[in-house]
Amino acid sequence: EIVMTQSPATLSVSPGERATLSCRASQSVSSNLAWYQQNPGQAPRLLISGASTRATGIPASFSGSGSGTEFTLTINSLQSEDFAVYYCQQYNTWPFTFGQGTKLEIK
Amino acid sequence: EVQLLESGGGLVQPGGSLRLSCAVSGLTLSTYVMSWVRQAPGKGLEWVSAIGGSGRSTYYADSVKGRFTISRDNSKNTVFLQMNSLSVEDTAVYYCAKAPPGSWSEYDYWGQGTLVTVSS
Numbered sequence: 042e043i044v045m046t047q048s049p050a051t052l053s054v055s056p057g058e059r060a061t062l063s064c065r066a067s068q069s070v071s072s073n074l075a076w077y078q079q080n081p082g083q084a085p086r087l088l089i090s091g092a093s094t095r096a097t098g099i100p101a102s103f104s105g106s107g108s109g110t111e112f113t114l115t116i117n118s119l120q121s122e123d124f125a126v127y128y129c130q131q132y133n134t135w136p137f138t139f140g141q142g143t144k145l146e147i148k
Numbered sequence: 149e150v151q152l153l154e155s156g157g158g159l160v161q162p163g164g165s166l167r168l169s170c171a172v173s174g175l176t177l178s179t180y181v182m183s184w185v186r187q188a189p190g191k192g193l194e195w196v197s198a199i200g201g202s203g204r205s206t207y208y209a210d211s212v213k214g215r216f217t218i219s220r221d222n223s224k225n226t227v228f229l230q231m232n233s234l235s236v237e238d239t240a241v242y243y244c245a246k247a248p249p250g251s252w253s254e255y256d257y258w259g260q261g262t263l264v265t266v267s268s
Binding site: 075077079135137139140142 | 194
């Protein structure tokens, strides 16, 4: 199976600044990659699909990039509600797999 | 409004079985690939299984293959996950999720999850 590795495990950033989260696949997943946000006690929420397409209702402060094995989620001008756990997921090859998550915390 | 509502979770002994249900409203279920994703307490997301719109195609994570069975009843807008030979490692919140129409891809809607606890 394809192993998705996210880095860092925890990222401390101040409100108003930019956060950059990384996701690496053990083999190419083309652009078949999604990003999700999860707050404590809640279900995940889709942010990005196709590596770079924002989901409905997702603000422009969220952007995704990359293809193949290297992907990045960038969050500009961090707001209080953006501090959460973020997961990447590949849907190129069965079984679909998630990264272990990056916790974005307030610095 | 699209809604996914899981049910059927609870406490079960190791080696036991449980059947989860996901009732979907606000759409015609047969158009959508449906999946189950789980999250062990304090851990990350783990993809479990997926089923095509007609029910003919199914996929499983290696960790549940041969023990779990995904199915659907489109006439009742419901998806199921039959879980057999449960072990403590299966303890998790189980989420039902749907993909966009006709697509095996990302999950744009999720239920709130149902907790399965495997313990003696």
